[in-house]
Amino acid sequence: MPLYKTITPDSQTVVKIWKISESFDDLMQSVNLKPKSLERVLGMKSEMHQRGFLSVRCLLKAYGYEDVDLSYDENGKPYLKDGKYISITHSFNFSAVIISDAITGIDIEKQRDKIGVIAHKFIDYEFSYLNENTIDYVNKLTVIWCVKESLYKLFATPGLSFKQHCLVIPISDNEHETIAWIDYEDKKYRYQVQFLEFEGFTCAYAIK
Structure with a gap:
């Protein structure tokens, strides 16, 4: 296992x-x-997605839950029947689940050069401290994406924009946590977000 x-x-x-x-x-x-x-897993066209879906159910078992304990609300946000908060993610050959007494969000992404092409779609303020000529540019972009995706899952509010509403404070070398903000409808929310990198992947998780 x-x-x-x-x-x-x-x-x-x-x-x-x-x-x-x-x-x-x-x-x-x-x-x-x-x-x-x-029905859902058999209807998936990609075996990679099928295996990701099933591996999440294996993770549930590792927590002591079964698939029947997991449901989704009208916005697609997962929840557990015992009232604990859960967030789910998978990317290629990794998946992750976070379970907490507090509202939470998690994301895993593979570190790929193509993220530089779409950076302008999810980054605004962060360009002020990023340098695309540095060797770790792709890694830092991936961390920022994962942080914002984890906040998006945590906040679970339709209309929230990675670029307009989510801000990630500069990340120092060898650091594994950062401060991030959601600035939405004249209110500001501050989060401590932790992240880790392994085997060419990045994972970030936020806890309210």
Whole structure:
């Protein structure tokens, strides 16, 4: 069972990361899916997405939950029937779940050069301190994307813009956390966001 990493940011929060090395069939055999989830996974055209979906159910088992304990609201935000907060992410061969007593969000992304092409779509203020000629430019862009995506999942408000409403404070070398803000409808919300990098991937998680 390739549980890759477990992180405990505080006494009420646990992050678990899964490295997806199993086949679709092996993953299917290791989880119990409710009918709606079975229909959903069988309807996916990409085996990579199917394996990502199933690996998240494996992570649920690692927490002591089953697929039946997980539901989604009208905006697609996941929630657990026991009232704990959950956020889910997967990218290529990694997936992650964060469960907390507090509202939370998590994101994993593969570090790829193409992020530089779309940077203008999700960055505004951050361009003031970024330098595209540095060797870690792609890594820093990926951290910023993951931070903003984790905030987006946490805030769960239609109309929230990565570029207009989310700001990430400069990240120092060798640091693994940063301050980020949501500036939305004349209100400002401050978050401490932690992140880590591994095997060409970045993961960030925010806790309210």
